[in-house]
Amino acid sequence: MLDIAEELSRWCAQGRDFAVATVVAVSGSAPRRPGAALAVDADGTAIGSVSGGCVEGAVYELCQQALETGESARERFGYSDEDTFAVGLTCGGVIDILVTPVRARGAGRDTLGTALATAARGEAAAVARIVEGPAGLLGNALFVRPDGTYEGTLGGHPELDRTAAGEAVALLDAGRTGTVEIGADGSRCGQPLVLLVESSVPPPRMIVFGAIDFAAALVRAGKFLGHRVTVCDARPVFATAARFPEADEIVVDWPHRYLDAQQAEGLLDTRTVLCVLTHDAKFDVPLLVRALKLPVAYVGAMGSRRTHLDRLDRLRAAGTTELELARLHSPIGLDLGARTPEETALSIAAEIIASRRGGTGAPLTGAHTPIHHDGAGPMAGRIDSVA
CATH class of the missing domain: 3.40.50.720 (NAD(P)-binding Rossmann-like Domain)
Incomplete structure (x- = not known):
C-alpha cells in the first residue's frame, strides 16, 4: 500500500472513500511482491497494481464489493489450466490478497491517513496490519515510526500493539516489507496472528x-x-x-x-x-x-x-x-x-x-535459474520498498 502512498494520501485529504487490495503473501513465481497494492475509490478510479494485469479485473471487483459491504476480505489467486474462464496467474504462482475498505468516517482512517502522508513526504514509515486472524481484526492497522512510537490499534489484547510496533521497527530499520507471526496477546505463544509490515523509507x-x-x-x-x-x-x-x-x-x-x-x-x-x-x-x-x-x-x-x-x-x-x-x-x-x-x-x-x-547477468533464455530472485545478492533486503 505504501508504494502508492502519494496518490492515496491525496485521496485521504480529499475525503474520498476507497478500498485497497494488498498482496500479503506470495508463493512460486509471481509478478509483484508483498506490499504491492491496487486501490479503487467510490467513483471507480483505480491506481496501482497487484499482478501486472493477470487478476486486476477480479481484484477491482473485490474492492468495489468491500466498499459496499464495509468488510475486509482475503482472497487467493493461483493458476488453473482446467477452467478456460478461471481468473489466475499465468506465471504459475500463487498470491494472497487482502482487501480493506477505507471510508472517510471509518475506524482507522486517521491512522492510515497519517501513515500515507508521512510516506508521501519521503519520510520513514511502517504500517502493520493483521492479514491472518479473527475476522473482526482483519485489516486493522498500526502506524509505526522509526523511534518505535505508534498510532492506531490492531485491537484485541493491549500488549499486541506494543509487540507489533517492535517487530515493525526492526523491519523498517532494514527497509524491508514482510510478514511476522505473533501471539494474539502479544506474546510468542498462544493463538497466532499474522501481520504484514510494510516499510517505506527515503529513496536510496x-x-x-x-x-x-x-x-x-x-x-x-x-x-x-x-x-x-x-x-x-x-x-x-x-x-x-x-x-x-x-x-x-x-x-x-x-x-x-x-x-x-x-x-x-x-x-x-x-x-x-x-x-x-x-x-x-x-x-x-x-x-x-x-x-x-x-x-x-x-x-x-x-x-x-x-x-x-x-x-x-x-x-x-x-x-x-x-x-x-x-x-x-x-x-x-x-x-x-x-x-x-x-x-x-x-x-x-x-x-x-x-x-x-543476486542476479547473474546471464540471458534468461535457456537458463534454469529463477526469474525473480528473493534477495540473494550482497544488497539483498536493503532497498525493498517499497516494495
Missing part, C-alpha cells in the same frame, strides 16, 4: 563522481531506478545544473572530501550506490580508499582494463586490503557491448540491480 542515494558526459546518462538511469542522485566533481566548469538538469544535487568539491563529510553527517547507508566515473588517479584513489571501507551497497569505477590494473596497484600501495578490493566493481557495468553514454549507463544500472537482487 546514488552519488556519481565525475561530471562527464557518461554521468549525465547515468543520472537519468539512477532517477529511473528511484534513486536520489548527486553529482560531485572538483571542477566547477563541468559540475553545473545546465549539464545535469535531472540531478537532485550538484556538488563542487574534491570527491574524497565530500565523501568524508557525508559519512561524518551519517548520510550514507547500506543502500547507497557510489559510481566513480572520473578515471583520474588523483581523484579516484583517495576516493576509493575511503569508499571501499564503507558499508555501502555498491562501489563501481569506470576505466579500461589497463586503468583498472593500475588503479589496483595504487590502491594496494595506499593500504587497501584484498578483501576491500574484492568489493570493487571495475571496470564498471555488465558486458552488454555498450558504446554510447546511454548504453553504458544501462550497463551500470544492470550491474547495480544484479548486485542488489
Whole structure:
C-alpha cells in the first residue's frame, strides 16, 4: 500500500472513500511482491497494481464489493489450466490478497491517513496490519515510526500493539516489507496472528563522481531506478545544473572530501550506490580508499582494463586490503557491448540491480535459474520498498 502512498494520501485529504487490495503473501513465481497494492475509490478510479494485469479485473471487483459491504476480505489467486474462464496467474504462482475498505468516517482512517502522508513526504514509515486472524481484526492497522512510537490499534489484547510496533521497527530499520507471526496477546505463544509490515523509507542515494558526459546518462538511469542522485566533481566548469538538469544535487568539491563529510553527517547507508566515473588517479584513489571501507551497497569505477590494473596497484600501495578490493566493481557495468553514454549507463544500472537482487547477468533464455530472485545478492533486503 505504501508504494502508492502519494496518490492515496491525496485521496485521504480529499475525503474520498476507497478500498485497497494488498498482496500479503506470495508463493512460486509471481509478478509483484508483498506490499504491492491496487486501490479503487467510490467513483471507480483505480491506481496501482497487484499482478501486472493477470487478476486486476477480479481484484477491482473485490474492492468495489468491500466498499459496499464495509468488510475486509482475503482472497487467493493461483493458476488453473482446467477452467478456460478461471481468473489466475499465468506465471504459475500463487498470491494472497487482502482487501480493506477505507471510508472517510471509518475506524482507522486517521491512522492510515497519517501513515500515507508521512510516506508521501519521503519520510520513514511502517504500517502493520493483521492479514491472518479473527475476522473482526482483519485489516486493522498500526502506524509505526522509526523511534518505535505508534498510532492506531490492531485491537484485541493491549500488549499486541506494543509487540507489533517492535517487530515493525526492526523491519523498517532494514527497509524491508514482510510478514511476522505473533501471539494474539502479544506474546510468542498462544493463538497466532499474522501481520504484514510494510516499510517505506527515503529513496536510496546514488552519488556519481565525475561530471562527464557518461554521468549525465547515468543520472537519468539512477532517477529511473528511484534513486536520489548527486553529482560531485572538483571542477566547477563541468559540475553545473545546465549539464545535469535531472540531478537532485550538484556538488563542487574534491570527491574524497565530500565523501568524508557525508559519512561524518551519517548520510550514507547500506543502500547507497557510489559510481566513480572520473578515471583520474588523483581523484579516484583517495576516493576509493575511503569508499571501499564503507558499508555501502555498491562501489563501481569506470576505466579500461589497463586503468583498472593500475588503479589496483595504487590502491594496494595506499593500504587497501584484498578483501576491500574484492568489493570493487571495475571496470564498471555488465558486458552488454555498450558504446554510447546511454548504453553504458544501462550497463551500470544492470550491474547495480544484479548486485542488489543476486542476479547473474546471464540471458534468461535457456537458463534454469529463477526469474525473480528473493534477495540473494550482497544488497539483498536493503532497498525493498517499497516494495
